[in-house]
Amino acid sequence: MNALGLTQIGLILLCTTTISSLQCNHLPLQQRKVIKKSLQLLDKMGKNFPRQCLREKMSFRFPEQVLKPRQKEIVKVTIEEIFQHIFYIFSKNLTLAAWDGTALEQFQNGLYQQIEQLEACIIKKQTHYFQSKEVNRLKLKKYFQKIDCFLKDKQHNLCSWEISRAEMRRCLQLIDKVIRKLNN
Amino acid sequence: MIPYCIAQIGPPEIELQSTNGVIKIKISPPEAKMWINPLNFKYNLVIWENSSNAELRSLNIFPTDIIDDLAPDTTYCLKVQATIPLDLKEGLFSPIRCVKTTRKVNDLVCATNVSVFALNMKFHLHWNNQYKQHVSYNVQYLMGYLKKLHDDYSVKWLSVPRCENITDTQCNFSSIIIGTSGFYYLRVQTMNEYNKSCLSDEVKVDPLITNEIGPPDVKLDISDVLLHIQISPPGGSESEVMRDHYDLSYRILYWKNSSNNEEEIKMKEIKQTIGTVSDLTPSTLYCVKVQAFSEFYNKSSHYSKEECIKTPGDKILPLIILATFVTALIAVCLVATTLVFVLYQAYNKIKYVFFPSCQPPLNIEHFGAQLFSSPFLSTTEEVIENCSIIETIITEEVNQVDFKDCKHSKQSSRDSGNYSNDDDTSGSKVSEETVEKEIV
Numbered sequence: 001m002n003a004l005g006l007t008q009i010g011l012i013l014l015c016t017t018t019i020s021s022l023q024c025n026h027l028p029l030q031q032r033k034v035i036k037k038s039l040q041l042l043d044k045m046g047k048n049f050p051r052q053c054l055r056e057k058m059s060f061r062f063p064e065q066v067l068k069p070r071q072k073e074i075v076k077v078t079i080e081e082i083f084q085h086i087f088y089i090f091s092k093n094l095t096l097a098a099w100d101g102t103a104l105e106q107f108q109n110g111l112y113q114q115i116e117q118l119e120a121c122i123i124k125k126q127t128h129y130f131q132s133k134e135v136n137r138l139k140l141k142k143y144f145q146k147i148d149c150f151l152k153d154k155q156h157n158l159c160s161w162e163i164s165r166a167e168m169r170r171c172l173q174l175i176d177k178v179i180r181k182l183n184n
Numbered sequence: 185m186i187p188y189c190i191a192q193i194g195p196p197e198i199e200l201q202s203t204n205g206v207i208k209i210k211i212s213p214p215e216a217k218m219w220i221n222p223l224n225f226k227y228n229l230v231i232w233e234n235s236s237n238a239e240l241r242s243l244n245i246f247p248t249d250i251i252d253d254l255a256p257d258t259t260y261c262l263k264v265q266a267t268i269p270l271d272l273k274e275g276l277f278s279p280i281r282c283v284k285t286t287r288k289v290n291d292l293v294c295a296t297n298v299s300v301f302a303l304n305m306k307f308h309l310h311w312n313n314q315y316k317q318h319v320s321y322n323v324q325y326l327m328g329y330l331k332k333l334h335d336d337y338s339v340k341w342l343s344v345p346r347c348e349n350i351t352d353t354q355c356n357f358s359s360i361i362i363g364t365s366g367f368y369y370l371r372v373q374t375m376n377e378y379n380k381s382c383l384s385d386e387v388k389v390d391p392l393i394t395n396e397i398g399p400p401d402v403k404l405d406i407s408d409v410l411l412h413i414q415i416s417p418p419g420g421s422e423s424e425v426m427r428d429h430y431d432l433s434y435r436i437l438y439w440k441n442s443s444n445n446e447e448e449i450k451m452k453e454i455k456q457t458i459g460t461v462s463d464l465t466p467s468t469l470y471c472v473k474v475q476a477f478s479e480f481y482n483k484s485s486h487y488s489k490e491e492c493i494k495t496p497g498d499k500i501l502p503l504i505i506l507a508t509f510v511t512a513l514i515a516v517c518l519v520a521t522t523l524v525f526v527l528y529q530a531y532n533k534i535k536y537v538f539f540p541s542c543q544p545p546l547n548i549e550h551f552g553a554q555l556f557s558s559p560f561l562s563t564t565e566e567v568i569e570n571c572s573i574i575e576t577i578i579t580e581e582v583n584q585v586d587f588k589d590c591k592h593s594k595q596s597s598r599d600s601g602n603y604s605n606d607d608d609t610s611g612s613k614v615s616e617e618t619v620e621k622e623i624v
Contacts, residue, residue: 010278033429037365077270088221093334107326109366112329113390119226119269144221 024121028072028183031079034114035176041107042169045099049166053159060146060167063139067178075182079175080118081137084166085144087111092151099163193275196227196266200281204286206252207260209245213334213522214266214275225266228274234259234282246331248338257453262594294382295321295353295372302395306418309347309355311372311384319376323347323355328367328388341371349375361391392429396483400434400476404493411438411461411470411493418476418485430478434459441452441469441492467497 014179090108147164152159193213201208209229213222229245232238233255241272245251245264261282266500295311302308309323324346330337347355357370367390375381402414415434417423426432436459439449452459464470471492477484535541 005327029431041365081270082225084221087329088223091223105329106362106365109327109329111366112332123269141221 024124027076027118027121028179030178031076031114032115032176032183034110035172035179037110038107039169039176040173041110042165042172043105044098044103045107046162046165049162050159053162056154056159057163058150060143060150062167062171062174063136063143064174066136066140067174069136072182075178076118076120078136078140079179080115080122081140082171082175083111083115083118085140086171087115089144089147089151089164089168093156094161096155096157097165099159099161193225193266193268193273196225196264198264198278198281200262200283202283202285205256205285206250207262207283207285209249209251209255209262209264211245211247211264211266213234213247222334224268224270226266228265230264231260231262234261247334248331248336254285256285256287278449291604293317293374295374295384298370298372298384298387300370300387300389300394300461302382302389302391304398304423305329305358305361305391306393307356307358307361307389307391307395309370309372309387311337311353313353313374317376319374320349320351321347321353322349322356322373324371324373324377325357325360326369326386328369331369344370353601361389366403367391391497393480397426397430397432397476397478397483399486399488400474402472402474402488404472404491405590406495408496409462409496411464411466411472413438413459413472413474415457415459415474418456430483431480432476432478435475435477435484436461436472437474437487438472439472440465441471454494464495469494581598 067075068077069075087108090104090111094104147167151160151164187513194216196214197212199210199212201210211227213225227245228242229248230240230242231251231252232240236433243251251307259282261280263277263280265277290508293315295313296451298311300307300309311321313319324341325344326337326341330340344357345354346361347357360368369386371386372384373381374384398418400418403414403416405414407410413436417432419426433453433455434457436452436454437449438452438461440447452461461470469492471490473487473490475485475487501600
């Protein structure tokens with residue numbers, strides 16, 4: 001095994017080791033910055049909501065109760081899950097959306113970094129956060145599945161993407177409000 | 185019963201390829217409608233040499249990855265499991281697969297020691313090339329999240345602007361680092377004159393973690409009792425990004441710079457860019473140096489240059505005392521002079537009134553009681569002589585006026601001299617008396 005090989009192992013493991021060197025207490029502050037940046041990028045990605053898509057608008061009903069538990073840790077984990085879902089949605093076929101590729105890439109990259117950091121912190125602490133409120137997590141999964149199915153049904157056309165983008169905006173704004181309350 | 189919680193994660197499917205001394209691996213996520221988000225999976229690889237007493241190595245890998253810290257011409261066995269870290273769920277392992285590594289072929293020596301140097305959000309990539317042949321370099325970057333997806337990201341590497349076809353063994357890639365939108369991978373492609381290329385190892389760059397914070401600038405200012413320390417954040421024009429994301433604080437060290445080097449160094453931590461130090465000894469040289477640090481990222485800069493300033497001391501103090509004394513003296517003198525003057529005036533007045541220095545002449549003294557019978561006082565007869573009728577033809581009004589005047593002049597004891605009666609006195613006397621009687 002040569003020195004180069006060792007650096008390669010280091011590279012692969014870098015994901016977890018560098019992130020775990022961060023202090024997890026400051027994560028809410030970091031989360032707020034990521035959300036603020038993500039909202040800016042979502043706006044930058046495309047233009048104003050097209051009028052012709054208004055009649056196709058659907059109500060997805062985000063399950064707000066998932067962000068209401070009193071324990072900070074549970075909310076932190078829930079937010080991480082939401083980021084993962086949003087990351088997944090935006091990894092689909094976006095050609096018909098015709099959005100700004102750079103803004104989209106930065107949006108995804110920023111989300112991914114935040115997901116990794118949160119995961120490392122949660123794994124480090126090694127506690128079971130999901131002994132209660134399983135029902136809430138399932139509601140969350142159902143909500144995002146609805147959006148995924150909606151996109152598939154409309155064959156990822158422009159209107160379906162614009163509606164999903166608006167919905168994700170709402171979602172992130174809600175999370176921002178919750179994090180602000182948690183920090184105060 | 186919640187199916188999601190009970191369900192077991194199945195084994196993933198793997199494809200292996202052994203080339204050039206490395207093993208390329210491609211993982212497909214476990215099939216199941218339950219796992220709505222296949223991107224939630226993290227893959228754990230366990231690999232060992234196919235020999236007795238082989239050590240098992242476990243590492244986290246991406247869906248498409250390269251394992252290259254392997255010995256050539258050796259058979260390795262491996263298995264992969266999918267995990268969901270959040271749920272602390274671990275899936276079943278895939279069936280064990282064994283593969284032999286090939287020999288490493290290197291007709292062109294790749295760039296080695298690829299490393300990143302970053303200061304104040306300015307990123308530079310450096311590398312070495314032992315064989316200085318006629319080669320050119322092409323630096324490429326990949327956005328971090330692309331490795332997480334199941335798509336083939338090998339086609340998604342992009343060239344860093346201004347680092348294409350270069351001969352220099354360094355590249356400034358600050359232009360691709362956009363604020364803090366995630367991390368990046370970088371690699372160097374070496375091309376020789378025969379268009380043969382070789383890719384170097386990848387380097388992961390997480391901007392805020394890789395970046396080093398430079399020292400801040402310090403300016404000192406002194407007032408009577410306070411030392412003001414003005415800190416300019418590191419980074420100059422880029423300092424806004426650093427300030428926003430690092431949440432910078434500053435550590436100030438200050439001490440008295442005297443010949444006796446055993447002075448205690450004091451420390452102060454602040455979040456703002458202006459610090460103040462009080463409790464200063466006059467006429468002393470104080471030296472200050474400042475360090476910027478980020479608590480969250482556990483990063484600190486080098487200390488700034490030492491700046492020294494002397495506190496105002498004895499030279500000025502005597503002057504102040506003298507000026508104060510002189511001013512007080514003048515004020516006291518003025519007040520005293522005024523007071524003396526006022527008292528003197530008062531004394532004079534009192535003396536004049538109650539104890540006059542001049543005595544009246546002796547001959548006047550006796551006249552005090554006989555004041556009203558003095559023959560030298562004027563009589564009423566004289567008064568009559570003052571009045572005179574100037575014009576007898578004039579109307580009654582005029583005459584009345586004259587008489588009034590006459591009455592007034594009777595009452596006074598002095599000769600006003602306004603009305604001359606030298607020329608025509610006898611005639612006027614008679615007519616005056618008759619007219620007077622009429623009016624009365």
